[in-house]
Structures are given as structure tokens and as C-alpha cells.
Amino acid sequence: MKIVVNDPKTGKNYQRELTPEEEAALYGRKIGEKIIGDIIKLPGYELEIRGGTDKDGFPMLKSVEGVRRARVLLSGPPGFHPRRKGERRRKTVRGNTISSDIAQVNLKVIKYGDVSLEELFKGEGSGGAKTG
Numbered sequence: 439m440k441i442v443v444n445d446p447k448t449g450k451n452y453q454r455e456l457t458p459e460e461e462a463a464l465y466g467r468k469i470g471e472k473i474i475g476d477i478i479k480l481p482g483y484e485l486e487i488r489g490g491t492d493k494d495g496f497p498m499l500k501s502v503e504g505v506r507r508a509r510v511l512l513s514g515p516p517g518f519h520p521r522r523k524g525e526r527r528r529k530t531v532r533g534n535t536i537s538s539d540i541a542q543v544n545l546k547v548i549k550y551g552d553v554s555l556e557e558l559f560k561g562e563g564s565g566g567a568k569t570g
Contacts, residue, residue, distance in 0.1 A: 440454070440542045443480070456478060463478070464477075469489055469498060472487075487543060487544070488546050493541045503535075505539065508531060509531075517529050
């Protein structure tokens, strides 16, 4: 599983692969929950789970309970970007709970630790500029 950590102060994102032990610590957590950074080797940090995608690329949706996939009627993001006003479409999304089927988890920094994210993620191909 990959984590993508967003730093709202700088607008940069940092990413890395988790070990199986770190992954297991995230199982059962839901979108919107706050986690302590120590469980994913970010000491002193507090992070919020903002979303993610499963192994097949389906986005997690906060309003769908559990770990299952569901086909829901969407009128806007995430999972669907309407081209016309009022357009809605039935799309497949993943539930709001992290499981072994999740490939990527998006996290946002709530509280900063003593060591900068730049140093913690050094050498892991991270720190790209904010896009969009």
C-alpha cells in the first residue's frame, strides 16, 4: 500500500510504500479519522485520512460504508466530473474503510512534528509541486 501525505503549508505531497506491519495498523480506519503519525514512521505528526483508491483504481467515497464496492449515482467529485450542468452518472466506488484491497491512502497533515516531512521522506521520490 502506498501513502500520499499532503502538507497544506507548502502544498507539497510526499509518498512512499508502507511495510505490511504499517499497513495492518491502518486496516479498519475510515475516511475522516485522525491517526497518529508514529504508526507510519512519522513521529510527532497527526494526520487525517482524506481518501484513497483500491487496487483497480476505484476511488474511496466517504458516504459508502464498509470495505465493499458499490455502484452509486454521482453528480460530482470524487469519482465523477460532470461535463454538463445537472448531469449524473452511476459509477463504481469503494467504501470508506481501509482494507487489504486499498492500493493508495491519501493523508493530510493536521499537526506537525519536530522533523520536517522533507527530511522524513528524503530519497523516496517525493516532494513534488502541487498540481491543479
